[in-house]
Amino acid sequence: MQGRFHYYEGYPLWKCAMPVRVMRLLGATHLIASNAAGGLNKCYKVGDIMLIKDHINMLGFGGNNPLRGPNESRFGPRFPSMYGVYNKNIIQTAKRCAAEEGWGDMVHEGVYSCVGGPNFETIAELRMLELLGADAVGMSTAHEVIIATHCGMTVLAFSLITDMCITDYETDDDVNHEEVLSVGKKSEKVLKPFVTRIVDSIANQLQSKSC
Ligand SMILES: O=P(O)(O)O[C@H]1O[C@H](CO)[C@@H](O)[C@H]1O
Numbered sequence: 168m169q170g171r172f173h174y175y176e177g178y179p180l181w182k183c184a185m186p187v188r189v190m191r192l193l194g195a196t197h198l199i200a201s202n203a204a205g206g207l208n209k210c211y212k213v214g215d216i217m218l219i220k221d222h223i224n225m226l227g228f229g230g231n232n233p234l235r236g237p238n239e240s241r242f243g244p245r246f247p248s249m250y251g252v253y254n255k256n257i258i259q260t261a262k263r264c265a266a267e268e269g270w271g272d273m274v275h276e277g278v279y280s281c282v283g284g285p286n287f288e289t290i291a292e293l294r295m296l297e298l299l300g301a302d303a304v305g306m307s308t309a310h311e312v313i314i315a316t317h318c319g320m321t322v323l324a325f326s327l328i329t330d331m332c333i334t335d336y337e338t339d340d341d342v343n344h345e346e347v348l349s350v351g352k353k354s355e356k357v358l359k360p361f362v363t364r365i366v367d368s369i370a371n372q373l374q375s376k377s378c
């Protein structure tokens with residue numbers, strides 16, 4: 168997909184995530200999701216990549232979930248497990264691909280927190296997310312991953328850290344969407360070969376399994 172639908176645009180979550188079900192029906196078995204996110208982990212730098220090992224779905228705490236409503240059992244069960252959603256083998260594959268390209272130092276593993284947006288978070292909200300164990304924050308991905316997991320897809324997701332979240336009141340720094348877009352654009356030269364390598368590697372693994 169080029170781009171995605173967001174909750175803040177006014178769509179319900181099931182609609183934001185519907186393209187994932189379409190891809191599944193077309194035969195896709197794996198979802199590779201990417202996003203732009205603000206870095207909460209102080210070890211991260213702008214332009215780094217965070218392989219998502221787990222998420223905190225802030226929208227879900229309030230009962231807003233893409234699976235809300237009658238369960239479509241042709242896709243999956245009513246109460247899907249969310250343990251091991253982010254496939255550990257593929258995370259290792261992605262790390263290996265990064266190391267082979269010499270990008271090992273800029274690739275981390277962390278927890279993504281999904282908020283509703285469209286406003287960026289307050290400093291107090293960011294501090295809370297940090298306390299909860301989040302390493303990065305954004306306004307997407309969790310609902311797509313829930314839908315992919317429900318219908319049995321294998322998931323890799325990663326965040327491009329486009330800005331570092333501000334968690335102190337003594338700064339004049341600010342966050343803005345232009346910065347997010349510009350870091351995204353600049354990182355294309357890393358992200359394209361990174362994803363291509365991962366896809367090749369997954370395809371090779373699948374092929375050798377089927378032999
Ligand atoms: O998560 P993606 O769609 O990559 O984009 C992130 O960047 C936008 C904010 O600048 C928000 O849409 C946020 O979710």
Ligand SMILES: Nc1nc2[nH]cnc2c(=O)[nH]1
Pocket residue numbers: 203204205206287288304305306329330332342347
């Ligand atoms: N703080 C913050 N930075 C971002 N960069 C991209 N998305 C986000 C977000 O949701 N919050």
